[in-house]
Amino acid sequence: MNTVKKIISKMAQTVASSGGDLARPFTVAVEGNVGSGKTTFLQHFNKNQNVAVLAEPIDMWRNCSSYNLLELMYQDPKKWSFTFQSYVQLTMLRQHQRKTRQPIKLMERSLYSARYCFVEKLCRDGLMAKPSMEVIDQWFNYVTKLEDTQLDLIVYLRTSPEVAFERILKRNRSEERTVAFEYIRDLHDIHEAWLYNKTLHKCKAPVIVLNADLDQSVIEEEYMKFEPHILNKIPLEVKSL
Numbered sequence: 001m002n003t004v005k006k007i008i009s010k011m012a013q014t015v016a017s018s019g020g021d022l023a024r025p026f027t028v029a030v031e032g033n034v035g036s037g038k039t040t041f042l043q044h045f046n047k048n049q050n051v052a053v054l055a056e057p058i059d060m061w062r063n064c065s066s067y068n069l070l071e072l073m074y075q076d077p078k079k080w081s082f083t084f085q086s087y088v089q090l091t092m093l094r095q096h097q098r099k100t101r102q103p104i105k106l107m108e109r110s111l112y113s114a115r116y117c118f119v120e121k122l123c124r125d126g127l128m129a130k131p132s133m134e135v136i137d138q139w140f141n142y143v144t145k146l147e148d149t150q151l152d153l154i155v156y157l158r159t160s161p162e163v164a165f166e167r168i169l170k171r172n173r174s175e176e177r178t179v180a181f182e183y184i185r186d187l188h189d190i191h192e193a194w195l196y197n198k199t200l201h202k203c204k205a206p207v208i209v210l211n212a213d214l215d216q217s218v219i220e221e222e223y224m225k226f227e228p229h230i231l232n233k234i235p236l237e238v239k240s241l
C-alpha cells in the first residue's frame, strides 16, 4: 500500500510542477499573412473557457529591454534581421512551451511560420546573410527536436495580398509604414508554398483554410463553420491541401 501511495504522490508532484497538466493541450496555430485577421480571429475564441488564446508576443518584439526590435528590423533589415529573428524564435518557443490549464491552446503563428515564411523571405531578398540563416536554422532544428513544439492543427487565414495590404494600411501600425505591397505579395506566395507543399511542411498538422477576405460583417459565419475542428470536436486526418 505504501508503494502505491508513493507513486500517487509522485504523480501529483509531477502534475503540480508541470503547471497542473501532464499532456500537451490540443495545439492550434493560426497562420496567415500580415494583416490577414489573425488577432481578430483570436478575439472570437477569447470568450471560450476551454481555449487558452496566445497572441503573438509583438509587445516583446517592440520592447526588448527598451529596444523596439520590430522597428529596427523594418528600418534596416540587413543589419537587424538576425537579431530580430533570434528573438522571434526565442519568444515563439516560449509560446509553444507555455503551460495551459485549458484543453485547447490557440496560438497566433508559430516557430514554423517564423522559419519557413519570414526567414525564408529575408534570405531570398539577401537581407539575412547565409551564415546567419544557418545559425537560425540549426537553433530551429535543435529546439523543435528537443521540445514538444508539435501542432495538432493549422488554421490558415487565407487572404489575397491586396486585401491584406489594404488592412495593413488601415491599421496603420507605425513600424509597418515602410511595408511595400510586393513584400506582402511575396509573403502570400511563401505562405501558399509552405502550407500547400508537403515537402516544406515540417509540422505534420492538418491545415484548414478559411476565406479571410470576407468582411468583418460576415466572417464570424466562416469562423463558426470550422469551430468544431478548432475545438477538437471533429478531429481531422493529416492530408495534403
Ligand SMILES: Nc1ncnc2c1ncn2[C@@H]1O[C@H](COP(=O)(O)OP(=O)(O)O)[C@@H](O)[C@H]1O
Pocket (backbone or CB within 6 Å): 032, 033, 034, 035, 036, 037, 038, 039, 040, 041, 167, 168, 170, 171, 212, 213, 214, 215, 216, 217, 219
Ligand atoms: N474580416 C475583416 N474585414 C475587414 N477588416 C478586418 C477583418 N479582419 C481584420 N480586419 C482589420 O484589419 C486589420 C488587421 O487585422 P488583424 O486582426 O490585426 O490582422 P493580423 O493580426 O493578421 O495582422 C485591423 O485593423 C482589423 O481591424
Ligand SMILES: Nc1nc2c(ncn2[C@H]2C[C@H](O)[C@@H](COP(=O)(O)O)O2)c(=O)[nH]1
Pocket (backbone or CB within 6 Å): 032, 033, 034, 035, 036, 038, 039, 056, 058, 070, 073, 084, 085, 088, 113, 114, 115, 118, 119, 176
Ligand atoms: N521579419 C519578421 N516579421 C515578423 C515575424 N513574425 C511577425 N512579423 C511581423 C509582421 C508584422 O509586421 C508584425 C505582426 O504580425 P501580424 O501578422 O500579427 O500583423 O510582426 C517574423 O518571424 N519575422
